Amino acid sequence: MFSTEKSENRFRTILLTIALLLSAIVMVPNTASAEYERLEVNVDAYKGNLHVNIWIDGADHSSNYTTGWAVTDENDTIRDSGVLHYDGSDENPGEPGWWFGLDISDYAKGEYVFTVELYDDSGSMLDDSQETFWVKTWLDVKVPHHLEEAGNVTAVFTSGAIDPNSTYRIDWELYDQNGEIEVGNISGSEGNMTFYLEEGSYDFQATLYRKEDACQDCWEHEDSVWREFNVGSEIMELWFEYYRGEAWVDAWVQFPDENVTTYYVVWNITNSMGAEIDNGSEEMWEHENSVNFNFNALYPEGTYNFNIELYSNQTNITLNSQSRDFDVWPQLVISASTHYLEEPGNITFEFLVTGLNSTHEYIINWTLGDDDGYEVDNGQLYDSEGNITIYLDDGDYYLDGQLYTNYSYENNESYWEHLDGTSLHGIHVGGASL
Numbered sequence: 001m002f003s004t005e006k007s008e009n010r011f012r013t014i015l016l017t018i019a020l021l022l023s024a025i026v027m028v029p030n031t032a033s034a035e036y037e038r039l040e041v042n043v044d045a046y047k048g049n050l051h052v053n054i055w056i057d058g059a060d061h062s063s064n065y066t067t068g069w070a071v072t073d074e075n076d077t078i079r080d081s082g083v084l085h086y087d088g089s090d091e092n093p094g095e096p097g098w099w100f101g102l103d104i105s106d107y108a109k110g111e112y113v114f115t116v117e118l119y120d121d122s123g124s125m126l127d128d129s130q131e132t133f134w135v136k137t138w139l140d141v142k143v144p145h146h147l148e149e150a151g152n153v154t155a156v157f158t159s160g161a162i163d164p165n166s167t168y169r170i171d172w173e174l175y176d177q178n179g180e181i182e183v184g185n186i187s188g189s190e191g192n193m194t195f196y197l198e199e200g201s202y203d204f205q206a207t208l209y210r211k212e213d214a215c216q217d218c219w220e221h222e223d224s225v226w227r228e229f230n231v232g233s234e235i236m237e238l239w240f241e242y243y244r245g246e247a248w249v250d251a252w253v254q255f256p257d258e259n260v261t262t263y264y265v266v267w268n269i270t271n272s273m274g275a276e277i278d279n280g281s282e283e284m285w286e287h288e289n290s291v292n293f294n295f296n297a298l299y300p301e302g303t304y305n306f307n308i309e310l311y312s313n314q315t316n317i318t319l320n321s322q323s324r325d326f327d328v329w330p331q332l333v334i335s336a337s338t339h340y341l342e343e344p345g346n347i348t349f350e351f352l353v354t355g356l357n358s359t360h361e362y363i364i365n366w367t368l369g370d371d372d373g374y375e376v377d378n379g380q381l382y383d384s385e386g387n388i389t390i391y392l393d394d395g396d397y398y399l400d401g402q403l404y405t406n407y408s409y410e411n412n413e414s415y416w417e418h419l420d421g422t423s424l425h426g427i428h429v430g431g432a433s434l
Contacts, residue, residue: 048105055097199232245354252290394430
């Protein structure tokens with residue numbers, strides 16, 4: 001569809017090249033119209049690469065177009081240049097435009113200008129455009145995305161737009177799937193390191209710093225890079241969240257065994273003493289190798305551990321496991337017998353405090369309001385759970401609840417401390433509403 005021709009001369013040399021190329025196109029009629037065609041250009045410099053998008057707004061898909069482009073630095077020196085062609089006579093011409101990447105890893109730090117000129121097949125210039133971009137000091141790291149089994153992993157650090165008169169260092173951090181961390185650093189702006197990894201999933205982060213001349217122990221942040229990689233097969237990834245007495249789980253298998261048709265998981269909950277207080281199992285979706293589920297977690301206040309193990313239907317051997325610690329604390333949950341009544345009537349609201357501390361006393365303050373901002377009713381429940389039934393006329397309502405506990409001092413003085421608040425919206429009584 002297009003070709004790129006490099007030139008080491010000044011930008012105007014590109015125009016001469018274009019003129020020579022256009023002079024050879026004598027058999028193709030001039031169908032492009034300078035009245036409508038406009039250049040749209042976008043350039044983005046990122047870690048030694050320049051991503052270029054050039055397209056022609058209002059182009060005639062059956063016409064021929066040629067563009068000359070050049071990159072110039074702050075001294076107006078051409079660093080790269082080329083010529084691009086669009087042949088509207090191709091069987092599959094595609095969109096009139098060009099998308100390509102340019103290696104700028106040898107560019108120094110600074111400001112650059114990307115210039116483009118658009119010509120029709122008679123050599124008439126239709127439009128031109130300039131885009132300014134900045135090259136900043138950058139850091140990159142190469143690590144394998146996946147290793148089949150435990151072994152050595154080598155990280156290779158590269159960088160660009162480096163000040164040759166400055167001192168640099170690279171700090172790195174390695175996290176495993178349980179959040180445990182290993183740290184280190186490398187003197188300079190490039191290098192490599194090798195470490196041995198067991199099976200599992202890992203996150204790797206590296207940061208490039210430059211030493212400030214005016215301060216002996218001051219290092220300025222230049223760039224950071226992050227990678228993730230996996231060691232082994234049948235690695236289970238886990239997302240877990242607890243909130244207001246309910247737990248949500250999403251688990252999936254990375255690099256599954258092609259011979260396994262179905263995986264399943266077995267999970268349990270243990271308290272801070274290590275005692276099991278809950279358990280269950282779930283089968284993963286066939287061919288999807290993933291599962292998501294939720295369960296009631298109405299546990300007393302404290303710290304707990306969720307542990308999950310992966311099995312296949314061919315064996316009882318644990319293939320992989322994950323665990324997450326989570327905290328449970330007093331939170332208020334409100335539910336309603338219905339969110340919609342066709343005509344005025346009673347609605348029952350239930351209150352429940354999850355994460356109870358059995359040694360504490362609780363009060364629930366509630367307020368019923370309408371969507372016009374008026375308070376309809378209010379009250380208190382001197383307990384950690386209970387319900388109220390309220391007759392409601394036509395309208396839209398919400399219920400707000402606030403949870404308090406009685407906090408006592410050593411001198412027998414006490415006060416009600418606010419713990420949590422929540423609200424329930426979308427209660428409608430009557431016909432259809434906007």
